[in-house]
Each structure stands twice: as structure tokens, then as C-alpha cells.
Amino acid sequence: MKNNFPRLIIAATQSGSGKTTITAGLLAALKNRGLNVQPYKVGPDYIDTGWHELASGKISHNLDSWLVGKDKLKEIFIETATRADISIIEGVMGLYDGGRGGISSTAEISKLLDAPVILVIDAKSMGTSAAAVALGFREFDKTINFAGVILNRLGSDSHKKMIIDALDKLGIKCFGAIKRNDEFILPERHLGLIPTTEITSSQFPVPSSLVKICAAVEEQIDVDALISLAKNSLLLEKIPYTRPLTPDILKIAVAKDESFNFYYKESLKVLEKLGAEIIFFSPLNDETLPENICGLIIGGGFPEMFAARLEQNKSLRADIFNAAEKGLPIFAECGGFMYLMKSLTDFDGKSFEMCGVLDGSATMTNKLQTVGYVEAEILNDCVIGKAGDKIRAHEFHFSKELETSGEKIFKCKRMRTGKEYLAGMAKKNIVASYLHIHFAGCPNAAKNFFDACKDFGGVFNGN
Numbered sequence: 001m002k003n004n005f006p007r008l009i010i011a012a013t014q015s016g017s018g019k020t021t022i023t024a025g026l027l028a029a030l031k032n033r034g035l036n037v038q039p040y041k042v043g044p045d046y047i048d049t050g051w052h053e054l055a056s057g058k059i060s061h062n063l064d065s066w067l068v069g070k071d072k073l074k075e076i077f078i079e080t081a082t083r084a085d086i087s088i089i090e091g092v093m094g095l096y097d098g099g100r101g102g103i104s105s106t107a108e109i110s111k112l113l114d115a116p117v118i119l120v121i122d123a124k125s126m127g128t129s130a131a132a133v134a135l136g137f138r139e140f141d142k143t144i145n146f147a148g149v150i151l152n153r154l155g156s157d158s159h160k161k162m163i164i165d166a167l168d169k170l171g172i173k174c175f176g177a178i179k180r181n182d183e184f185i186l187p188e189r190h191l192g193l194i195p196t197t198e199i200t201s202s203q204f205p206v207p208s209s210l211v212k213i214c215a216a217v218e219e220q221i222d223v224d225a226l227i228s229l230a231k232n233s234l235l236l237e238k239i240p241y242t243r244p245l246t247p248d249i250l251k252i253a254v255a256k257d258e259s260f261n262f263y264y265k266e267s268l269k270v271l272e273k274l275g276a277e278i279i280f281f282s283p284l285n286d287e288t289l290p291e292n293i294c295g296l297i298i299g300g301g302f303p304e305m306f307a308a309r310l311e312q313n314k315s316l317r318a319d320i321f322n323a324a325e326k327g328l329p330i331f332a333e334c335g336g337f338m339y340l341m342k343s344l345t346d347f348d349g350k351s352f353e354m355c356g357v358l359d360g361s362a363t364m365t366n367k368l369q370t371v372g373y374v375e376a377e378i379l380n381d382c383v384i385g386k387a388g389d390k391i392r393a394h395e396f397h398f399s400k401e402l403e404t405s406g407e408k409i410f411k412c413k414r415m416r417t418g419k420e421y422l423a424g425m426a427k428k429n430i431v432a433s434y435l436h437i438h439f440a441g442c443p444n445a446a447k448n449f450f451d452a453c454k455d456f457g458g459v460f461n462g463n
């Protein structure tokens with residue numbers, strides 16, 4: 001059975017062009033019209049998806065052809081888009097930017113999903129040249145369904161007319177033009193936008209900037225034309241829905257609050273389909289781990305921004321240390337890796353005690369240490385696989401390890417440069433590193449971790 005899955009991609013010429021802002025405004029505008037709108041983000045980014053969810057009221061899914069593979073990516077999209085009236089996919093960086101060879105670029109995903117592309121152009125310092133930019137992006141790869149542009153950060157109506165007149169001569173449709181407004185700026189820090197978990201509250205569930213962005217989209221973009229474009233998307237083969245297994249008594253605790261919130265929903269869903277019940281807890285606020293757990297996952301996030309509060313929660317840190325000593329299977333990524341160390345030094349040079357499960361410490365730097373796709377070979381049998389197994393991952397961090405010791409668990413190769421290096425740490429039933437993986441693309445790693453949790457000698461009930 002086929003379905004046209006109404007969809008479109010919001011791409012850009014480069015990072016910082018305003019595609020996240022415009023995507024969030026469009027999602028909110030579509031939701032306000034009563035549409036069931038499903039958001040997506042190309043690539044591995046965790047933070048933009050939070051803004052999508054805030055604007056749409058729906059969980060936003062990542063579409064990354066490196067982390068999950070092309071076939072699984074298409075399966076994830078079709079399964080999650082089935083019940084949507086329209087799907088909006090935000091691109092990553094510039095339209096043709098991605099990993100080595102264009103892997104997981106917005107252009108690649110647009111072809112995989114036969115999705116029409118709308119190019120956001122930051123026209124702040126351009127006039128007619130914006131039309132030349134649009135022409136170049138359209139002609140660079142004619143196999144892409146290049147549908148038109150949205151102009152951003154325009155200064156005046158005459159500025160808008162100058163560019164649209166030039167676009168008209170080239171046969172390039174303009175779906176709207178957003179005028180410059182500093183109130184549209186979304187808050188940022190060293191890894192990009194600030195996660196919505198730190199901004200919203202019960203008193204202020206939607207930031208005023210998002211409300212204003214939505215109003216501008218309604219007024220300055222032809223939303224009806226975008227809906228019509230999405231509805232005319234090519235047909236895709238519909239995948240039969242597979243109901244997850246009923247959760248068994250096997251419970252896996254997952255750290256989730258302002259300090260740790262980098263998780264792919266579809267990644268955790270792999271564990272749920274295996275029979276796990278995911279139990280969320282807060283390292284900032286909970287005094288102990290959840291009861292009757294057989295495993296623990298601590299994902300990425302911003303522990304450096306909450307280091308003082310994490311240090312103050314001594315009872316939970318002691319509980320995690322005790323769990324590790326008793327052999328509870330633990331999998332930690334990036335921020336979670338830092339949290340398991342003895343200490344964390346923030347940007348101001350102040351050091352805070354962490355869990356002490358792993359030897360060594362982490363310190364923040366003002367320089368990006370690494371970013372990009374990685375292939376990692378497991379060096380020794382561990383809770384996520386056997387020696388020789390390979391997994392696909394992504395790294396993005398400003399911190400670095402200091403005074404670390406112990407067994408390195410991964411031999412990594414950066415896909416862009418080919419550089420090889422050892423990474424991560426393994427101890428007892430613990431695997432921790434700066435790597436972010438997606439279990440949908442590493443199903444064997446998920447199965448190994450699930451089995452390790454199942455084999456754990458009894459459930460952990462704290463001290």
C-alpha cells in the first residue's frame with residue numbers, strides 16, 4: 001500500500017541562516033490550524049528537536065543515514081509519519097553539507113524520501129545576489145526536488161521586491177520573506193541552541209519569541225502554498241505497523257532532566273521492543289535510583305551547566321557508585337561519561353565532584369574538541385557487544401578527559417579525516433565514552449545491553 005505522506009524539507013544555504021527559527025514558526029502555525037503536524041530533524045542534533053516538540057506538541061525524530069542507515073531511516077519516517085496530516089523536516093547545516101561524501105546531508109535525505117525542498121536564504125547583506133545563490137543551489141544537483149525559497153532577515157519591502165523580481169526571472173518561486181527582528185532570536189550556548197527543558201516551565205510553557213515567530217510566519221509566509229506543495233509529494237510505500245512487545249519486569253533507568261536529555265526516541269524504542277520498560281529519573285532532583293532496575297543509561301546533555309547541583313545530590317551519586325560496584329549494567333554517552341568520572345571542571349575552572357565510578361576527570365575548554373561521524377570498533381567484550389563488533393556513532397563536545405586510566409573500549413576512526421584513536425572506558429558492566437549511538441542503527445548493541453541487563457544477578461534496589 002502506498003501513501004503520499006504530505007511532507008517537505010526546510011533547508012538552508014548554511015548554518016545560522018534561520019532554518020530552525022522558521023521551522024519552529026511553521027510548525028506552530030500548522031498546529032494552530034488544527035493539523036496533526038509531525039516534525040523531523042536531519043542529522044544527529046538533539047537540541048533542535050526540542051524546539052520542534054515545543055512548537056508542534058509532537059515528538060520530533062532524527063533522520064540520520066549514518067547513524068541508522070538509509071533503509072532504517074526510511075522505515076522510521078514512514079512509521080512515524082503515518083498518522084500525520086503533514087510532516088516538516090528541518091535540514092542540517094547547508095543543503096549539501098553532511099559527513100564525508102555527503103552522508104546524511106539534507107540533500108541525501110530529500111532524495112531518500114522524495115521530499116520537496118524549500119531553501120532558506122539569509123538575505124541580510126544581499127540584494128539581487130540572493131537570486132544567484134538560489135540558482136546555484138537549484139542547479140548544483142538537478143535530481144533534488146528544489147521547490148523554491150524562503151527569504152530571511154529582510155530589511156524592507158523594497159529589499160524584498162528586488163530579490164523576488166530577480167527570482168521571478170529565474171523561475172524560482174518565493175514562498176515568503178521574513179523581515180529582520182531581534183525578538184526572533186532563540187537562545188544559544190556552546191553546543192548550539194539552549195534545550196527547551198531549561199527554558200520552559202509550568203508558568204511559561206512557550207517562550208514569547210516562539211509566539212512572535214509563529215505570528216510572523218502566518219503573516220509573511222504563504223503557509224497555504226506550502227501545505228499544497230507538501231500534499232503533492234510523491235507516493236511512498238507504507239510499512240505495516242509492528243506493535244512493541246509488552247514490557248517485561250525488566251526495568252532500565254534512564255537519566256533525564258535539564259542536565260541529561262540527549263536521547264533519540266526511536267533509539268529507546270528499540271529497547272522497549274525488546275521488552276524493556278524505560279524508567280526516567282532526575283540526577284538533579286531524585287535522591288536514589290528507581291527501584292527494581294536491571295540497567296542504567298545516562299545520555300548526553302549539559303552536566304557542566306548544572307555541576308554544582310549534581311555535586312550537591314550526594315545520595316544519588318552514592319547510589320550510582322554502589323550500583324556500579326554491584327555490577328549493574330551501565331551505558332553512558334558524552335555528558336553521562338563525564339558524570340561518571342571523579343570530577344568535572346566547568347568553564348570558569350571550578351571543579352565539582354561527580355560519581356567517581358570511573359577514574360579520571362573531565363574539564364571544559366573554550367575550543368570544540370571534536371565533531372563528526374565516527375566508526376568505532378569494540379576492542380573487548382562488553383555490555384554492548386563483542387570484540388570486533390563495529391558501531392556507527394557521532395561525537396560533539398567541548399570537554400576533554402584528564403588523568404584517565406583503565407581499559408579503552410573503542411578504536412575509533414573519524415569518517416571525514418580517517419584519523420584513528422582509542423576512546424571510551426570499560427569497567428565491570430560499564431561502557432562510557434563521548435560517542436553518541438542510535439540503537440536503531442546498532443540493533444546488536446541494543447540487544448547485547450538488554451541481555452546484559454537480563455543476566456544481571458537480580459534487580460538493583462539501592463543501598
